[in-house]
Amino acid sequence: MATSRRNFIVGAAGAGIGFGLGAFSHQFPLASPHFGPDWEPGEETFVPSTCLLCPAHCGIRARLMDGRPTRIDGNPLHPVSQGGLCPKGRAGIQLLYHPGRLKGPMQRVGPPGSEEFEPISWDQALDRIAAALRAARPRAGGAPVEWIVGGTTGVMGELIAGFSRAQGASSLTVDDYRDGAADVLGLCQGIASPPAYDLAAADLVLSFGAALSEAWWAQPLAAGARVGEAGHSPRWVQADTRLSRSAVAADEWVPVKPGSYGTLALGLAYVIVKEGLYDPNALARQVSGWEDWTDEAGTLQPGFRALVLRHGRPDEVSARAGVPIARLTALAKSFGSARAAVAVWDQAVAWRTGGLADALAIHALNILTNRLNRPGGILVQPPLPTLPGPLEHWPGAVEDLAKAPLTSNTWPADAEAGQSPADVLFLYYADPVASAPDSVVVTQALARVPLVVSFSPFFDESARYASLLMPDHTYLERWQDGCAPPAVPFPVWGVTQPVARPLLDTRASGDVLLDLARRLGGDFAPLARWASVEDLVRSRGLALAAEGRGSAFVERFRQRELRELEGRGWWLPHGQSTEAYWETILGSGGWFDPIYDYHDGSSRSQYRDGRVWIFPAEARKRLRQSGGQLAGGFLPAAGTSGTPAAEEFPLLLVPFRVMTLASGSTPLMPWLLEHLGVLNGDGWETWIDVNPETAREHGLRSGQRVRVESVHGGFEATVRLFSGAQPGVVNVPYGLHARVDGWGEARGANPLAAIGRRVDSVSGMPDWYSTRVRLVRF
Amino acid sequence: MARWGMVIDLDRCNGCQTCEVACRSENNIAVGGPQAARENRTISWMRVHAEVEGEWPDVRARFVPQPCMHCDRPPCTLVCPVQATSIDREGIVNQVYARCIGCRYCANACLYTVKYFNWTRPVHPSSAEPGLNPDVSVRPVGVVEKCTFCNHRLQRARDLARGENRPLRESDYVPACAESCPTGAIAFGDLENPTHRVARLSRDPRAFRLHEELGTQPKVYYLTERD
């Protein structure tokens, strides 16, 4: 017995030792990391450049330690962003270091869509493309060589245009971030460019759903103006279908029913007219379409005044837009009596059937209160001096660039089964497989193209269907230039220069094109004039330096004094030579010309008679043809109830974009994914905001997964209860659709799958804000 | 002796979250990833909270960026058994990662829940290591971390000033979040020094502090017209 007891001790001891060994034979996670405070400080340097993560093109300043970029700051000298950046701009550094980057050129050996790629030398790849281009013959059903261009800025746009021009291509579709405002200016003022907004000088900014503090393309302009110049901070009113971040940031938020923005504008106009808060003589002198008139056909056309008084009655409007009459009139009065009020809208208005009518009605407010080409009103960005570039050699090539919104969503133009859309297809800054509403159509089309070339530095979804991967440098490793978006009232030319030596065996797509041009010769010869994109950018910089106007970026106070001086017709040359000036431009980050001439009538109207049209005849004609349900055939009507039947699809889907989403580039910056939705603390997944009431009706809990279904298709998302969401409306953030492996796998979805490819026949704009859906639990 | 403090103007803040990202970038905060997000283990020294109140359509919201409040009477430092978190002479509350035993007592004692624990080993992809900020040590698993008022920037600024033998200027020491805020909502400086903006702003009638009543004496002030 005692022995057995001893056994017991032995056994126990054994177990103990065993455990001990077990524990210590394993490497613990407790080992401290191999870098830490013991690092010696190292040398700190800064390189100015331009952010290319969205069209705002803010000035950035990379902070380098011993030559390694460690941080991206704002460039305090930049005249628009003034040293501020959005979260994307800061997170951009992760794009540089992303583990999912392609290490070098590759060619696909597996079937389309597979991950079977093998390395290939740049030379071989280029030869292969050159050969394909030589072989490409003009063909029925589209050009032999096609491009899908998600976004281009500065030289790259022209290079690509010039290149396809040399190829003999008659057209090239580029995605311009189009919010329809250009069409409106075209119709009303005969001006072929989008409006600029003098936000900084305005004292009342009325935004119709424009995400001024979010995705708006001139977001930094808004951020600057929001704070206001010394002391004076403007009043901002945000009319929006939800409590968007822009609405929170504004002084006042006017909740409105979806799609009733134009109606709201009409209502405001009505009050302004009734209260006589406008200048009748000015209107009589400068505005057509205000009073009734008889057109060439001899029929009497009702003037806008008559129309407003007929269709803008506050009681009706308030019923349709869901805005109390008192509030409506109060808003109208403050708008009419403001010193410098301006009505702003963006794609959220335009990207809807009937959006054009809405936009016209909103712009009518600016015309009515005489805000055109006035301080704090609607301006037009003066053009840059013409800069050297490929297009010099193909006069008229610019017109050939058929710019359209969402090219990557509308490709292929005719998804005609069987035949290939092109012999050679280039993907530049575009990931159509991820960002098109129906990836199946896209993948099928891509699979049919003999040679697909992807320039993306990342292995994104579309890259899987490419025959060749020709990884571009990231924007932190290459030369390029980026101008301020048209919304900025003065021209800004920012230089994008490498802040670091390329980390991998990648090449700037621009240099690749120039190389190809050299190989192909012939029609391409003119392009070979430039050794590299750097060369091209430099030549532009020198051209600007040679201009007798503008200045390199300078401190804020110097900017004001510059305005003063140039206003009085002075100009101080920078440095002795243009060379020296160019160096200054490079060192400060870019060139700008702050002066704006409010007396230049051409930025009010470019019609021969110099008059401005309010709801012009042309627009009326177009809208009538649309056959949409519009008041009087062309005036904004009630927000689309949307088809089909409300009982089957009881809810309306309204997508929106948050600051932390960067379309297809979101997965490249995990810092953004950590806290996507600032209003409900979401991260790493696509959610939908649902009003608690609505949720109760549909028996939904917060945090529950649902499928959002429309007639077009559906997507999955996590439910969030948000009292800032409108009852009966489902709000979904879009921009979490793409996937790039390596640094966290987001649970994203593609809301466009439910929205579909619908395009408004009149404006040619997509229709994103009138999709009816139902929520299916599982 | 300086008393470093921060003033955040809630009427200016538009919730853009740039400060959050700037802080991540400056302080080598590792990406937690989707799982950490699901488990509420994401580390975010600066976090922009949204206070939403009311029912549709009378909903109000405001953004309240929350770093460590660097309390003058910090409940967190008192409870630490190993002095791994302590308040220095200039009022900055620090963490000593090399000493912390990871008991999370301080995290529980902090009334503002701004202390973050490394539940798992923080990962920085090898491709991203060159991008880490050499001024800030990378944390090991199992320790608590939090906003340090970018203390390392103070060290750098001091060295610089000493080098040019001149006193420290207000503009010499600005934390990453304050520096990055596009609306200029974050002011930072010496609360005791009348020439510094924060000294004036912290005495502004709009100024208040979170849970002032509890006597922790935070050195992060907020400004707002709203109640």
Added chain:
Amino acid sequence: MTDIEIVSRLPQDERVLLMPLVRTTKTFWRWAAVMAAITVWGAFTYVHQLRRGLGVTGLNTPEYWGIYIICFVFFIGISHAGTLISAILRVASAEWRRSITRSAEFITVLVIGFGAVQPILDLGRPDRVLNVVLHAQPFSPLLWDVLSIGLYFTASSIYLYVPMIPDLARIRDLGIRPRALYAFLAIGYRDTPKARHTLERIIAVLAVAVIPIAVSVHTVIGWIFALTLRPMWHSAIFGPYFVMGAIFSGIAALIIAMAILRRVYSLEAYFKDVHFNNMGLLLLVMTVLWFYFTFAENLTVWYGGEKAELATLYSKLSGEFAFPFWLMVACCFFIPFGLMARRATRGVAGTTVASVAVVIGMWLERYNIVVPTSLHTMVEMASVHYVPSWVELSIMAGTLSGFILVYMVATKFFPIISIWEIKEGREKSIDEVSERVASYLPDDLAAVDS
């Protein structure tokens, strides 16, 4: 002559009480095996945690503390069974204690270690645990804890050991194996009246000394929570509340131990109905006390009506923690009170059932203290409900079985009932008690005159 033969020749008390040391049944081995298995499993899950970091737990921000801290408070609470209770009984020289004290003291000494490791299991950096000494920070309640628990452990060990010496000496003299062990432990004690006298003096002093130490231990543990400003932690009642709770769960644990020992070592003659009845009465008193404290605590919170505190309170009364809370109330009050209030149900079965309920209830109480408050932060923020992971549960099971195992083993090496005290009881205390009782009564005047 084998140990068994030696023992079976002994008189009743010694025979019965020493038999477990020499005869080991199959069932014992089976149970030992099961317990050992669970313990080893727990140990290996801990290794897993060491390698992965605390990420393998269900903890998160702001749920910084969970099972480990709950078990810490719980086990240290249990440890109050022995030393404190036996000390009180000794000081009050309650005669019925004689057969109880030893088993009680063993619980203390053996469980306290398992309690003390819990916070270490909870550390993010167990490899740095020594920093608590190297960089001691006097203001941290955690440090006070380390001290008081250390002190308590030493004191209890001595307090267990000293009264055991006469028995050890006896075993040595009987020559039961492992002789070396007993020879060593008996430190050459010879059971002379003189020696016995000094021994009893020492015991008496110790008994008085350990009481304040024991009280300090759980007071300080209460302070760990009370010294933060968190809702429903920051409360003056916590010190005494925790001590009371500790004794409460301690008594319950002791009763369970007695019931089991009685069964497996057929000690019916020693753990009599009266013992359970008396313990039951103690339990009853504590039950009522517990209710009183709990009521006082929650009432003050509710009456104060401070926002964060109320939120926490309601989450327990009617919110997401209503189930554990009301289950706790049932286990800590209604069940034991219902059973212990009636003599009929104060038998072995009744007290045991009540005790099991109390032990579970007290574990829940600690859960209801630790978890809800962590969840209720002062600044509103998204929170994920704390659900213990399999790792935490395994380690908890491992600790519990570990304790049971060592307790079982202890019964194999040491008499679980103090033989000499029983003897002493039989010989002396009858007259002692009658003397004492007499001394309570008015003096017999007649006797005085003459």
